[in-house]
Amino acid sequence: MSIIKVEDLTVAYEDKPVLWDIELEVKKGVLMAVVGPNGAGKSTLIKTMLDLIKPITGEVRFYGEKYSKVRDRIAYVPQRGSVDWDFPTTVFDVVEMGRYGKVGWLKRVGKIDKEKTKEAIKMVEMEEFSDRQISQLSGGQQQRVFLARALVQEADIYFMDEPFQGVDNKTEKSIIKILKKLRDENKTVIVVHHDLQTVKEYFDYVTFINVSVVASGPVEEIFTPENIEKTYKNKKLSEREGS
Numbered sequence: 309m310s311i312i313k314v315e316d317l318t319v320a321y322e323d324k325p326v327l328w329d330i331e332l333e334v335k336k337g338v339l340m341a342v343v344g345p346n347g348a349g350k351s352t353l354i355k356t357m358l359d360l361i362k363p364i365t366g367e368v369r370f371y372g373e374k375y376s377k378v379r380d381r382i383a384y385v386p387q388r389g390s391v392d393w394d395f396p397t398t399v400f401d402v403v404e405m406g407r408y409g410k411v412g413w414l415k416r417v418g419k420i421d422k423e424k425t426k427e428a429i430k431m432v433e434m435e436e437f438s439d440r441q442i443s444q445l446s447g448g449q450q451q452r453v454f455l456a457r458a459l460v461q462e463a464d465i466y467f468m469d470e471p472f473q474g475v476d477n478k479t480e481k482s483i484i485k486i487l488k489k490l491r492d493e494n495k496t497v498i499v500v501h502h503d504l505q506t507v508k509e510y511f512d513y514v515t516f517i518n519v520s521v522v523a524s525g526p527v528e529e530i531f532t533p534e535n536i537e538k539t540y541k542n543k544k545l546s547e548r549e550g551s
Contacts, residue, residue, distance in 0.1 A: 311336045311496060312357070312465070317366030319349070319356055326352050328520045330366065334498065339491040340513035341501040345540050348518045350500045351387065354467045358384055370465065383463035385454050387470050388447060399445070399453050400438045403428055406460035428460040431486065448479035455483060466490060466497045473502075484510050507531055 310333040317330035327349045334340060342350050355361045357368045359375045370378045383406070406428070407421040429438055432452040442450060451471060458466055468487075472480045487497050491512070501507065507514055507527060514531050516522035516539040523535045 309336060310334060311371055313369045313372075314357065315366055315369075317353075317356065317368065318364045319352055319361060320364055325519065327356065327363075330517075330521055332515065332521055332524055334496060335513075336496055337491060337494040338513040339487055339497045339499070339511050340515060341499055341507050341511040342515045342517060343501050343504065343507065343539070344517040344522075348539075350517055351469050353517065354384075354469060354498065354500060358382070358467060381464040383458035383461040383466045385458050385466070385468040385471055388451055388454070388474060394443050397442060398439050399429065399434060399442060400425060402442055402453055403456045403460055406457040424460050424462075428456040431459060432456045433482065448475035451475050451483070452479065455486065459486070464495060466495060468497065468499045470500050470502065504536065 312332075312334035314330050314332040317327060317332075318325060319327040330353065342353065344350055352361060356363050357375070359368075368375065370382065375382070404421065404425045407425065426435075426438075429435055432455050434449065434452050434456065437445065437449060442453060445453065451474070455468075455471065458468075466487075471483055471487075475483070487499070487510075490497050499511070501511070508531060512527055513525065514527050515524040516530070516535050518539050522539045523530045
């Protein structure tokens with residue numbers, strides 16, 4: 309059963325289409341890669357699905373509802389480069405922020421929320437850095453912190469924008485292990501990904517995108533040389549830098 313449905317979605321920047329007539333369905337309990345060339349609209353797609361960017365046309369439904377109705381069931385890990393890492397706060401504080409959606413921004417976090425924060429930090433192997441300022445962390449450590457902040461939300465759907473960008477191989481393997489665990493717990497995980505060589509190893513679903521959706525479905529069916537060629541051969545569709 310599809311729990312996410314995108315219909316007739318078009319997004320433009322200054323009258324230039326970035327996404328065009330996107331049709332996409334995502335089933336429950338999949339670990340899905342969103343792949344395509346630079347400027348293909350990958351990040352724009354998930355930001356639009358999360359109501360961070362307003363489309364020209366189309367709609368996105370989660371469990372048949374708009375995002376605003378189910379936002380507490382959804383977690384988002386943005387690109388590390390989009391975050392102000394000089395903000396004076398600790399690892400524990402950043403992860404604990406993930407609980408605010410559960411307890412409310414004007415209420416005090418309780419003992420159980422602090423315990424869950426510790427558990428999430430332990431899950432990403434950052435216990436010894438719990439009191440460290442986030443500006444003092446390496447890129448890979450910062451990525452682990454943001455993953456922990458998402459985990460502590462106990463969401464049903466996770467969106468992650470390039471979670472492996474700028475991390476070492478050990479951190480990448482650690483992150484994908486956690487994402488597979490979420491999938492095995494019947495969570496839905498959607499990842500903007502750039503490395504075609506690891507798609508088969510890491511993911512069970514894949515969506516190819518280059519302004520429009522080229523193909524989407526199980527990796528064993530969709531991850532073919534033909535679909536890769538269709539997606540990447542026409543890079544002029546995606547002239548804008550970035551994703």
